[in-house]
Amino acid sequence: MTSNTTSGNVCSPPMQSTSNGVFQGDNPLDYALPLAILQICLVLVVTRGLAYLLKPLRQPRVIAEIVGGILLGPSALGRNKSYLHAVFPPKSLTVLDTLANLGLIFFLFLAGIELDPKSLRKTGGRVLAIAIAGISLPFALGIGSSFVLQATIAKGVNTSAFLVYMGVALSITAFPVLARILAELKLLTTSVGRMAMSAAAVNDVAAWILLALAVALSGNSQSPFVSLWVFLSGCGFVVCSILTVLPIFKWMAQQCHE
Template structure:
């Protein structure tokens, strides 16, 4: 009897593998093609990967060949894709945190205050305009079992978020991550996103009836976790960084330890109600800042995370996106209102904030364009909203389109604001000792490592 049950379980597992592997091959092929097309259009590769995910969903692939699309992305495959995508996002945010050069330079109280001003100026206008749009559109777009306040807060929160990984990849690609503009943008975006996730934790507590105490408990545990990681864990890891810097050897034992810390950090933040990607990011910040250690992390992990794991997440989101339902003025006008509210709030809010702290108008509008990109983070945000049934599939699809459009606009707006000769001066002004992106060696092309 036991042998028969074992054989059945083995056959079931083998069948699942035979479904998952072809799905991943299709995802990689489509992402590679769309990523290459994005580069030809002078857009970041990640935008092509986002579009690839949408194309593999019901909008195109499912519309042209619905039988084949259902055969590749079966109901059994989707949970596996979800797990893979969650691990990929957590590891990518870890690498972003590990590459963030927060320990050097004059990152004192003034820079933190400026980052807080930038974050609030990007969040509050988008939040208020998005909430106002939601109130106007409530009868047309909301689920009947979701209150006006919940719908307004969720839509405003989604529009207030910034694609921190997206912004980091653009700045790394242009070697601006350690410039005054780059450091402030990264710090402001990290504050923006951390606040957005705490905001979502409170909103979910309201929606599920868990109460304000549960939400405050979540925020408190997140604060304690951050303090412990950035003090105790960072101090315990420092000798490893010194050893790697001295010997140049980053072995499997080191990698086992790092991956264990990252996944446990992601598990803890997911468990307390804040998505696992922020556990990964905080774990990255806790890593030793030694250049050799950071370079080893990047060289071992970045390519496989960017090429294999992140495209799975984009596809998982794309499977829930149906843009065909947005045809006609009945859907187009609400979508345009949502897009305009999000774009104006973030772009002008961030630009005016940068100008108020004595950046030039060109630099200010460049940061406004970059902070307006929503990419990965809004996709994560709205996937949670769809899973908790706060928004409908139509609203989800609208917000996916907002993510694609604002992400596509980021680089053109940046280039329009900062010409190539001005950007060269900005990079030339950096000190020679400034680390390369995410710890990459200076002779590794940035576009190859992060795009």
């Protein structure tokens, strides 16, 4: 007599938002809202403490935030499975990632408000030259290092895609990190800050184009035009924002003269 067995991954049930409290016998860490509050408080305490410790070294606060993320993540404290499953369980990462992306969107929106497009047009040539110089040397160094590391990668990896990936990885600019540093140093509204932000934006656009090329060269099971469609969709979003959202914002600014 034979029996058929079906094996598969069992999905964990979604977390409820709030608990009835400790006195009702509930563990607050099993619910989304209390756990998110604990995670945010833990991140703030660790990053602020590191910022205080790094202040004599005159390091920007974003460095403390990066180091704090490494300490709280799987590279340091996350190696303790009890801590990882209690404070940062996999089922809670969706909420935490959503909050992080919302914060990043709001921060970049505030950083964009500080930029003046008219002043950026006057320095277009210098911005382009800085962006080209900023991406060329790291990209060349990335390709050079990929030849050294080529013996360590798995067999069957597309060499061309690997070269482009390494070049992009070393040449791309962390735009949010740069904006955070300039804002903390109060350089975001200066001519140097505007030029740096504009050059970083041009740098990121070029890097994403090269990344799309690397995805197309990797030859995965998907269509090689997927990355092209993603890039064209992003361009369409930018054009749509300029043609529709920008006039709406100008109209709103005219209605609020004060």
